[in-house]
Amino acid sequence: MKTTITHNTNQYQIDLSKPLDISIPITNKDDNVNAWYVKAPTIEPHREANFTGSIAAGSSTNFYDISFNPHSHGTHTECVGHISAEHQSVNQNLQQFFFLAEVITVTPSEENGDLIITKKQLQNVIGNHTPSALVIRTLPNTTSKVNRQYSHTNPPYILEDAMVFIRELGVEHLLIDLPSVDKEKDDGKLLAHKAFWNFNGDVRLDATITEFIYVSDAIVDGSYFLNLQVAPFENDASPSRPVLYKIEQL
């Protein structure tokens, strides 16, 4: 099923029957992707004194309780409510769901024991593109990423001036395959989060950051349409399923 999209003065064709899902699912397994020092999510039959919500246990239906943390356990999209006392809701602030996106690949460089993403690295791969959504795949990109246990591992992060560059480029939605855009242990500085949302200026309420994506090697760098939606929880962050559609030649 193909559709033609008119965006600004350009026309693009995408094939809706060829979605490229870049989310990491939430499972009830111990090897579920994880960060921020919490236990694995649980997905288990609801239990009362005389009831177990599982067909295998004699119930008419499967009726499972789910417990997870959106920041720890899988692909999630967050708004400025993640770092503000106002605790804004991503479900309120994300009101459009299709964006022109650029997929880029960067290799974080080592500096003082940290792996960092710099402005120069981004400039080199973004070229003259000005996408409203930016999808960052970091190398190495082994499939083990979807089960990684990130707590206390000091994962790569984005430098403040690199994030200012992203904001000034006009990126409204940033997606990355890491647990955070900031250093794991930074005493709450959150420099990259603050730079992205322009926290100390005219705050970008409708801008979002999506973390814990996984961009398979089969998806090549380039331009795509992105469909980004969250599960409708009123919270600073919610599980999301970003889906890319390759732009085809008209």
Ligand SMILES: N[C@@H](CC(=O)c1ccccc1NC=O)C(=O)O
């Ligand atoms: N680096 C922060 C913590 C942090 O960034 C964070 C903590 C819990 C859940 C998510 C976090 N950051 C996510 O992007 C700190 O050291 O206080």
